[in-house]
Amino acid sequence: MKSIEFKETNWNRLLDEIENGLIIPIIGAELLVIKINGKETLLYKWLAEQLATRLDVEFNSEREINISDVIYEYENKRDVDATQPYYEIYDLLRNLKCEIPESLRILAEISPFKLFITTTIDDFLEKALNESYFHGENKTKSISFTKKGFVEDIPSSLHETVVYHMFGKSNTLSTYVATEEDLLEFSQKWNNPDRKPPILSSLLKEQDKYFMLLGCNFPDWLARFFLYGVKSENLFDHNSRRGVIADSKSKDDEALTVFLSRCNANLYGNGNAIEFIRDLGKRWKERLVNSLEQIHQNLSETESIKEGFVKDSIFISYAREDIEIAKTLSDALSKAGLDVWFDKHQLESGDLYEKKIEKNIKDSVFFIPVLTKNTISYQRRFFQLEWHLAISEMRYRPKSIPFILPLAMDSITESEPLIPDEFKQLHWTWINSENSIQEFVIFCKQRVRSIRLQKTI
Numbered sequence: 001m002k003s004i005e006f007k008e009t010n011w012n013r014l015l016d017e018i019e020n021g022l023i024i025p026i027i028g029a030e031l032l033v034i035k036i037n038g039k040e041t042l043l044y045k046w047l048a049e050q051l052a053t054r055l056d057v058e059f060n061s062e063r064e065i066n067i068s069d070v071i072y073e074y075e076n077k078r079d080v081d082a083t084q085p086y087y088e089i090y091d092l093l094r095n096l097k098c099e100i101p102e103s104l105r106i107l108a109e110i111s112p113f114k115l116f117i118t119t120t121i122d123d124f125l126e127k128a129l130n131e132s133y134f135h136g137e138n139k140t141k142s143i144s145f146t147k148k149g150f151v152e153d154i155p156s157s158l159h160e161t162v163v164y165h166m167f168g169k170s171n172t173l174s175t176y177v178a179t180e181e182d183l184l185e186f187s188q189k190w191n192n193p194d195r196k197p198p199i200l201s202s203l204l205k206e207q208d209k210y211f212m213l214l215g216c217n218f219p220d221w222l223a224r225f226f227l228y229g230v231k232s233e234n235l236f237d238h239n240s241r242r243g244v245i246a247d248s249k250s251k252d253d254e255a256l257t258v259f260l261s262r263c264n265a266n267l268y269g270n271g272n273a274i275e276f277i278r279d280l281g282k283r284w285k286e287r288l289v290n291s292l293e294q295i296h297q298n299l300s301e302t303e304s305i306k307e308g309f310v311k312d313s314i315f316i317s318y319a320r321e322d323i324e325i326a327k328t329l330s331d332a333l334s335k336a337g338l339d340v341w342f343d344k345h346q347l348e349s350g351d352l353y354e355k356k357i358e359k360n361i362k363d364s365v366f367f368i369p370v371l372t373k374n375t376i377s378y379q380r381r382f383f384q385l386e387w388h389l390a391i392s393e394m395r396y397r398p399k400s401i402p403f404i405l406p407l408a409m410d411s412i413t414e415s416e417p418l419i420p421d422e423f424k425q426l427h428w429t430w431i432n433s434e435n436s437i438q439e440f441v442i443f444c445k446q447r448v449r450s451i452r453l454q455k456t457i
Contacts, residue, residue, distance in 0.1 A: 014244060021114070024211050029043070057073045059073070087172050103215070105131070114158040126140045144169040157400035157450075212244045214277065216245075220256040317342070317367065378418070402426055408431070
């Protein structure tokens with residue numbers, strides 16, 4: 001096996017690939033550690049125990065039971081409702097009151113991740129993302145693969161965070177994976193070209209897209225089947241990499257490690273998936289802090305606010321009371337190599353000046369309104385004209401790439417009546433620390449790169 005020991009060079013490359021939007025996390029049950037009555041336990045171990053109690057199933061074996069064991073034992077009884085276990089699992093998850101698992105919180109704070117694939121049936125990942133991006137409001141897009149009927153696909157352009165439930169999501173019916181039989185059926189359906197969601201399938205097969213298989217603990221046969229289902233004919237392409245696998249079991253399976261080395265995957269051998277994610281989260285924050293320090297060191301060396309307008313610049317709109325916020329944002333974007341324009345003099349008069357602002361908005365790559373308590377005003381303010389001009393321009397831009405990227409601070413909310421309805425329909429970014437500014441800068445770099453790439457096609 002070529003990389004059991006995860007070295008600094010592995011970390012540096014992984015962080016670069018995350019920053020460039022090349023990594024897709026795939027979430028497994030090992031990450032779902034919850035605290036019940038003050039004690040930590042795996043979510044799906046707890047579910048199996050609770051399900052056995054509800055279905056009046058007993059086991060004599062001392063081995064740890066799983067949900068599949070409970071359901072098979074239940075089905076051995078006479079005259080049972082085969083759908084009842086699926087409803088009970090749904091009901092247990094629906095009424096479970098506990099904190100979001102630490103690992104999911106860490107992953108949700110790494111802003112370049114826009115697509116998550118989960119092999120679990122719970123909604124804890126959505127909750128973590130909602131908490132990180134939307135102050136707990138249920139706004140993360142959640143999609144589930146299904147065995148029958150219409151198969152929903154991911155959006156063609158990932159400008160919002162998406163969670164894709166590859167094995168279904170718990171509900172009142174037996175439409176998700178709970179047993180080994182379900183797992184086989186879902187896997188077979190996924191590998192059926194007529195059922196695979198085309199956009200997601202195409203994205204996963206891209207040569208420069210890598211995965212992080214985190215806490216899945218698949219047995220050898222399933223790992224092979226799963227990886228082939230994800231990468232298909234590109235699985236053994238030696239010109240690309242498959243990414244990283246981190247869990248508590250794979251590194252000890254000799255046959256699996258040999259297979260993974262042949263398909264160019266890196267196994268994390270320094271611990272389990274939770275330890276990997278803790279290390280990843282720490283290193284990601286250190287990278288953001290270092291980037292900010294570099295920006296601050298260079299501020300005195302050059303004036304980053306451009307008086308002239310460069311076509312395809314980022315347009316920053318703000319209230320004059322927030323000029324320091326706008327300058328900080330502009331400096332961070334400029335130091336990242338992006339062209340930025342904002343009116344640092346706030347000359348709010350003159351028809352020619354208004355025409356200049358209108359032209360600059362039309363020629364900008366996208367528009368960032370800085371939303372704070374200072375923009376909640378019934379008075380006539382020039383930034384309100386900029387808002388309306390941007391909303392008008394937005395109608396001429398592709399919907400797949402949002403033109404307006406609201407940036408919010410203070411205690412402002414999307415329900416504020418003085419905020420335009422068009423802004424409320426968009427994804428907001430909340431800035432509450434220097435780290436969050438740098439994460440937003442990384443997001444803007446990815447957005448500009450994506451727009452430039454599409455223009456060349």
